[in-house]
Amino acid sequence: MSTSARITHLALHVTDMAACVTFYQDFCGMRIIHERHSSRQTISWMAEPGRERDFIFVLMDGGQDLNLPDNDYRHFGFALDSREAVDRIAQQAEKAGCLVWAPRDEPFPVGYYCGLRDPNGNYVEFSYGQPLGPGADAFEQLLQG
Structure with a gap:
């Protein structure tokens, strides 16, 4: 087992993508650094400015x-x-x-x-x-x- 593993992201399914993006922008100062849409799902990557290569939140619609x-x-x-x-x-x-x-x-x-x-x-x-x-x-x- 490798001892060099480190956490890079956390992925969350959310019920209201727009509301969650706004929350993390307004309260945490995060911003969208990548977003993609398909016919069935939207996925947004969010990070704190300057930490885009360190740790991100991945928000995916379709949660509870x-x-x-x-x-x-x-x-x-x-x-x-x-x-x-x-x-x-x-x-x-x-x-x-x-x-x-x-x-x-x-x-x-x-x-x-x-x-x-x-x-x-x-x-x-x-x-x-x-x-x-x-x-x-x-x-x-x-x-x-």
Whole structure:
């Protein structure tokens, strides 16, 4: 087995392609980098600017709503550059009616985060201070005393 494997994409079937594309554009800053249409399906590749060769979401129409309960914590995680940025996303999500987890602080390594529901029912976390992304250095310094 190869130890050099790395994750490159996540593929999701969605019920409303346009709504999901808009959600990931508006809340995550992603953009469509490839799209193709056939007589039976639309497939959109989305990525964060500058990360098009690193990691993408592949959205395919023809899915079902997930209907996850509020206490189901499976999610996609996006790092933000400050606690204030988490608060802004949460306020935007509350106005849009898609906030599921209000901003909260958790011990390391979780940090400060909130959670949204995308139009297909997937949960999307926005965090600051996790060991992956902005704010990680501050927590690393705390660990080292």
